Amino acid sequence: MNSATRLELLSLVDGLCEGDLSDSQCARLEELVLADAAARRLYVRGIQLHGQLAWDAAGLGDREQLFELELQAASWGEPPNIGTFAAPLPSACRSTENTTNNGLSSATGRWRMLWGSIAALVLCALTIHWWPTASSGPLPGPQHVVVDQVPPEAPGEVVSPGIPSVRLPGERTHVDAAEPTDIGPIIDPPDVRIPQQSLVALIDREIQANWQANGITPAARAEDAEWLRRVHLDLAGRIPTIAEAERFLHSDSQDKRQQVLDRLLDGDEFPAYLSLVWSNLLVGRRPEVNVDALRGYLERQFAANRPWSEVVTHLVTATGDGDSNGAANFLLAHFNNEAVPATAFTARVLLGRQLHCSQCHQHPAIASWDQDEFWQFNACFQQTRIEEQLLVDQETGERRRVRSLVDEPGVAGSYYETLRGVMKVAYPGYRGEEIPLSPEVNRREQLAQLMLSGDENDVARAFVNRMWEHLLGHGFTLQVDDLGPHAPVSHPELFNELTRRFVASGYDVRELVTAICQSEAYQLSSQTESVPELDDPDRGTLPLFSRAYLKRLSPEQMFHSVLVASGARGLDLYHSRDLLDLRQSWIEQFFSTDETEENTELTTFDGSLPQALTLMNGELVRDVTDLDSAEFLGSVIRESDSDVEKIRRICLATLSRYPTTSELNSIRQLLRGYVRQRSERSVPPRIAAAEGLSDLYWAYLNSAEFSVNH
Amino acid sequence: MASPLSQEFVREFTRTQRPLYLFILAQVGDAIRAEEILQDTNVVLLSKHQQFREGTNFLAWARQVATFEVLQSRQRQRRDKLRFSEEFVTAVANDAAEESDLAxxxxxxxxxxxxxxxxxxxxxxxxxxxxxxxxxxxxxxxxxxxxxxxxxxxxxxxxxxxxxxxxxxxxxx
Structure with a gap:
């Protein structure tokens, strides 16, 4: 039994003694206990501890004495009144659901890579020590020593800062959507007043309360360099340029973090990067549709900060072809196999629900998620068909197939086979709400309205969880797109409140992202002396956000960052056709699509050895580190005065920080050794030094530190 | 009219309440039901107090009664209301007994x-x-x-x- 199982079991026992274990949790408890003698023993000890505490009110009462008196008295007369033996027992404690069964053990060692040069080996030692959580040491054993507990900080009440500026729905900067407006009603944001406390204060209060409750001391505030790199990767999809890093690190301004945040959120890259992230979720990385048009559509929406509800409505109700209506590409990509993938993707990506399991059987944990629900949802797409046309391109004369979504008034349902092999028909509906069966009723429009109804709906919930995960490394649930009664939530009150406020704000994406980026949790360092046992989502605990979790760079972030580190100036990462093509062909090495019922995408981009080798030996990195072609490296070697300065600039360009003193010393020593060695083979020192620096640059680009957002 | 309880019986009975409760609790997982079953067990123990021989293991005897009461209670319970499977109860009973010795x-x-x-x-x-x-x-x-x-x-x-x-x-x- 490892420590994750131990934690999971204890949390199930907690749920049991609180009297609110669900059936599936109960089944899980049985499974764990039956699998292992140690688990059985732990279960018995856990539940009996609860019994001991309940028996004599946590040491306050002494029931034995009471009994004895009672029995003594009774033994001389009538048989005792047995009812009095049962002192009222506390009936319920409640579940904390601290852990879940997903042992997401990350093979942390995989960040380490095999390196081929001497410089790299030494750097390896340098950067690995930097990585406290990446070492795959033994599991931390139970370390609770009651007397040694760190006293939590005084439970300071967070004072809500004055009256926050409330942006009423009507006041939103109105930019006319460039999108076709005839593709469905736009749900007006409900006119709900935003409660008093600012979003940031709300987040901070709830997160802190949880730290205190768990006796966890959060990590220190991140160093400027660490934070700057993180916020650029999260909002612009790339590391900061050397100029941006220098300006920020040397700035004395009090609110320099806020300034950077404003610059990034108002810049062109934020909407472009967010659209890239969402198009990957919506159609994957190798779609057969016009992904540029989809990204263009999303980018315009994000740039104008249009409500997310509007985007969802457009995506679900889109008609026409994918070239002229970018939003149509989402459903066009998934309309194969009777729109089963369209159903599954809409549920999973837009609603955070793993409905596809119930395509063939009832959800294992939630009785109401049955086959009928899946097929009712699916029936919403059965008024729509794909029309194909052959078009001849005016300029090139090439023939192209163009596919369009066309609505056809009709009353068809969805047919499916039950587990018993009985054919059944399902009529359109969403979560128990039926959509009228009439040719005049546009089912997809009805569906969009139902999805967005209520002040705490699944669309908002799924989006909040996604953005939270995007910025903080984990969602409120262990799996970001698997919400529901079966999935434990780390901060239920906060999650609900954020969802309500997101709806109340008119699905204001910018406001949500800003608040999360301003929160205390986002400012924390990823480095801690030791990982708290209670906050280790990689080992299956729910996240408590007491440090910044490490996020591996996505292929796009990696690609952009290598380019930025190359020092090339004036790059338009998101709009230059050449770069987009280059990126696509680079990324395609790692991805392939299965056109199945779930249109799953397979990736080899997982930080594994093949990927590391592709990176190390691939053209991308080679071009950047090659002495003849590398612009930046050349300029560093020519223009910087001293060795120290050269090393500092290379470190800043790649890792967005200056080297530490010991790091600097080791590198200098290494470089000197290398030059001496090469001199013995009559290589001129100047050339040998340049080779050494090139090695260093290459090593930094391939380091664990570079490939992770921390 | 029941015969008076012996001093020895009262002492043993009292001492056994807590371990017995813990023994039952581990098998049913519910504090309230464990209390109920304990009461049923107590009724049996008290009504059969004459069977108890001084110097024998009271707790072991009481656990046998309790095991039977747990079974009875499970049979009375509607199937769908049962928390744990038969297999589970049997599996934990041994450990629960050993642990209750250490109560x-x-x-x-x-x-x-x-x-x-x-x-x-x-x-x-x-x-x-x-x-x-x-x-x-x-x-x-x-x-x-x-x-x-x-x-x-x-x-x-x-x-x-x-x-x-x-x-x-x-x-x-």
Missing amino acids: ELRRKALQECLQALKADDRELIQRRYQPGSSGKELAEDLGRPANSVYQSLSRIRRSLLDCVERRVAQDTV
């Missing part, structure tokens, strides 16, 4: 561990286990979010469990 040892250790808690934590756990209290009420009393109170309780229970384990290990070495 007194663990009770003492727990007393010490409760004293070693931080004052705040001790107060919290005592309020939670006040007769008639519940985690929910406690959260309302404290004005804290229920979830955070549950998490605190969970943490304190875990540290108590570890602490008891250590003390018992020390004592038995």
Whole structure:
């Protein structure tokens, strides 16, 4: 039994003694206990501890004495009144659901890579020590020593800062959507007043309360360099340029973090990067549709900060072809196999629900998620068909197939086979709400309205969880797109409140992202002396956000960052056709699509050895580190005065920080050794030094530190 | 008219209540039902008190009765209301019996561990286990979010469990 199982079991026992274990949790408890003698023993000890505490009110009462008196008295007369033996027992404690069964053990060692040069080996030692959580040491054993507990900080009440500026729905900067407006009603944001406390204060209060409750001391505030790199990767999809890093690190301004945040959120890259992230979720990385048009559509929406509800409505109700209506590409990509993938993707990506399991059987944990629900949802797409046309391109004369979504008034349902092999028909509906069966009723429009109804709906919930995960490394649930009664939530009150406020704000994406980026949790360092046992989502605990979790760079972030580190100036990462093509062909090495019922995408981009080798030996990195072609490296070697300065600039360009003193010393020593060695083979020192620096640059680009957002 | 209970019986009966309760609790997983079954067991024990022979193992005898009562209770319960499977109950019964032998040892250790808690934590756990209290009420009393109170309780229970384990290990070495 490892420590994750131990934690999971204890949390199930907690749920049991609180009297609110669900059936599936109960089944899980049985499974764990039956699998292992140690688990059985732990279960018995856990539940009996609860019994001991309940028996004599946590040491306050002494029931034995009471009994004895009672029995003594009774033994001389009538048989005792047995009812009095049962002192009222506390009936319920409640579940904390601290852990879940997903042992997401990350093979942390995989960040380490095999390196081929001497410089790299030494750097390896340098950067690995930097990585406290990446070492795959033994599991931390139970370390609770009651007397040694760190006293939590005084439970300071967070004072809500004055009256926050409330942006009423009507006041939103109105930019006319460039999108076709005839593709469905736009749900007006409900006119709900935003409660008093600012979003940031709300987040901070709830997160802190949880730290205190768990006796966890959060990590220190991140160093400027660490934070700057993180916020650029999260909002612009790339590391900061050397100029941006220098300006920020040397700035004395009090609110320099806020300034950077404003610059990034108002810049062109934020909407472009967010659209890239969402198009990957919506159609994957190798779609057969016009992904540029989809990204263009999303980018315009994000740039104008249009409500997310509007985007969802457009995506679900889109008609026409994918070239002229970018939003149509989402459903066009998934309309194969009777729109089963369209159903599954809409549920999973837009609603955070793993409905596809119930395509063939009832959800294992939630009785109401049955086959009928899946097929009712699916029936919403059965008024729509794909029309194909052959078009001849005016300029090139090439023939192209163009596919369009066309609505056809009709009353068809969805047919499916039950587990018993009985054919059944399902009529359109969403979560128990039926959509009228009439040719005049546009089912997809009805569906969009139902999805967005209520002040705490699944669309908002799924989006909040996604953005939270995007910025903080984990969602409120262990799996970001698997919400529901079966999935434990780390901060239920906060999650609900954020969802309500997101709806109340008119699905204001910018406001949500800003608040999360301003929160205390986002400012924390990823480095801690030791990982708290209670906050280790990689080992299956729910996240408590007491440090910044490490996020591996996505292929796009990696690609952009290598380019930025190359020092090339004036790059338009998101709009230059050449770069987009280059990126696509680079990324395609790692991805392939299965056109199945779930249109799953397979990736080899997982930080594994093949990927590391592709990176190390691939053209991308080679071009950047090659002495003849590398612009930046050349300029560093020519223009910087001293060795120290050269090393500092290379470190800043790649890792967005200056080297530490010991790091600097080791590198200098290494470089000197290398030059001496090469001199013995009559290589001129100047050339040998340049080779050494090139090695260093290459090593930094391939380091664990570079490939992770921390 | 029942014959009077012997001194010895009263002493043994009293001493056995806690281990018996813990033994039952592990098999049913529900404090209230464990209490009910304990009462049923007590009725049987008291009505058969003449069968008890001084010097024999009272707890072992009582556990046999309790095992039977657990079974009876399961049969009365509607199938769908049963928490645990037959297999589970059988599997834990042995450990539950062994552990209930150590109940007194663990009770003492727990007393010490409760004293070693931080004052705040001790107060919290005592309020939670006040007769008639519940985690929910406690959260309302404290004005804290229920979830955070549950998490605190969970943490304190875990540290108590570890602490008891250590003390018992020390004592038995």
